[in-house]
Amino acid sequence: MSGGAVASLPEGLLDGGVWFRVEAAPNASTVRRTAERLAVELGLPERRVADLSIVAAELAGNLVKHADQGTLLVRAVRTPEQAGVELVAVDSGPGMADLAVSAGDGHSTAGTLGIGLGAIARQAAWCDVHSVPGKGTVLAAQVWASARPVVPWAAGVTRPLTGEPISGDAFAVRDAQGRRQVMMCDGLGHGGLAAAAAHEAVRAFQDAPPGPPASVLELLHRRLSRTRGAAVAIAELDPDAGLVRYAGLGNITGTVIPPVGPRRGMVSLPGIAGHQRRQIREYDYPITPDAIVLMHSDGVADRWTPDGYPGLFTHSPLVIAATVLRDAGVRRDDAGVLVARLP
Known part of the structure; x- marks a missing residue:
């Protein structure tokens, strides 16, 4: 050893x-x-x-x-x-x-x-x-180190562009006074400066006071002004209301995917968190207990579906995310996938 x-x-x-x-x-x-x-x-x-x-x-x-x-x-x-x-x-x-x-x-x-x-x-x-x-x-x-914690309701994986040691994509999960929120971020470009922007977004997300996704994204926009900027999206899963509340800036794809049937895309508005935005808006989408929220950067193809993966949705968010990254991720860009389900 x-x-x-x-x-x-x-x-x-x-x-x-x-x-x-x-x-x-x-x-x-x-x-x-x-x-x-x-x-x-x-x-x-x-x-x-x-x-x-x-x-x-x-x-x-x-x-x-x-x-x-x-x-x-x-x-x-x-x-x-x-x-x-x-x-x-x-x-x-x-x-x-x-x-x-x-x-x-x-x-x-x-x-x-x-x-x-x-x-x-x-x-x-x-x-x-x-x-x-x-x-x-x-x-x-x-x-x-000791006993295993409860398996999380959300998890993600990132992978750098081939030849780079670190990824400019990042994700984060938090429970802020009952608000179960996830964030997917793609730092502009790739390499160290992209990773620095993504890591700052993670820190800002974790430090942000409890609030709806739009207000948290507004805070991240201000915090990222000294970085090269990033595409960022935040989703909040509300099991009592059966809703996903979603706000995004830039090229992050967010989707509600049931095990069978049509998927529902969520809206991210044009912009770069930290530098360019016309507006930040929040949208609500219905979600059922057997569906997942899938968020990913533009290093992942956005046409992935669960067809051909029998039983996948019965597994952990981590295994689902790694499966999507394997089969839909591209090697010419940083790639990141985040999966969440109603707790």
Whole structure:
């Protein structure tokens, strides 16, 4: 087991996370060591670091043995009480037809012992997996310092432009005195200055006093004036009213998507938060308990639908977001996906 200081960790690991291509055994070893170093930096006890090492090794090893175009995200996760490490493994095939069988000890599709998925489920505080034959698998796992927190009602993933170490896209989730709100942000351009604008938007969103999305977006517009600016959208999910309240500036796509039937696009007005705006307006949209709110930057194609992904909406927002990023994200731009559902 290896330790390390913040300076030894890849840039971005403590915020948006770092993606690894996992195509050979040395890549898998790098993922495991990076996860261990992050866990030590976050103060996880030695026993949990050892559990994380097993989870990381199994996830990365599965990508090497079974996956096509396998990638793995390593990032920190936090609550006010504790910290943890989150791993998201994504591949484009061959997928698994029966997850219950595949997760059983002794099952293998590559002539190995076949204990990987079972070991992940036992060592992780939480895990979730969705797989479709011919499309691939997304598996998310978390290891926390102590007890696992409640699975969140909203989650997101971002990925930088190929060749960049950090993404200019960012997201945030908050519960501000009962107002359950999410934000998706795309810093203008890409690279360090785009990331700085996006991170400032996250800080401003988390610091903003409770209020409707339009008033929060107005505050973000003022806070971003010293950055290069960003496209920003904020959604508030109100389970009592069965509504999504939405306000956006710039090229962020927001959609209410039911498991079946037509999707409903939400309106983001032209502008750049921090620099250009004619107006900020808020719109209301109905939502049912089985639907999701999907928000993404322009690095993700906006025609994604759940058709062909049986059972996906029964999974966590994180697994849904990673699936959309895998199949609709583009490599020529930063890409970010945020998924929320009524709590």
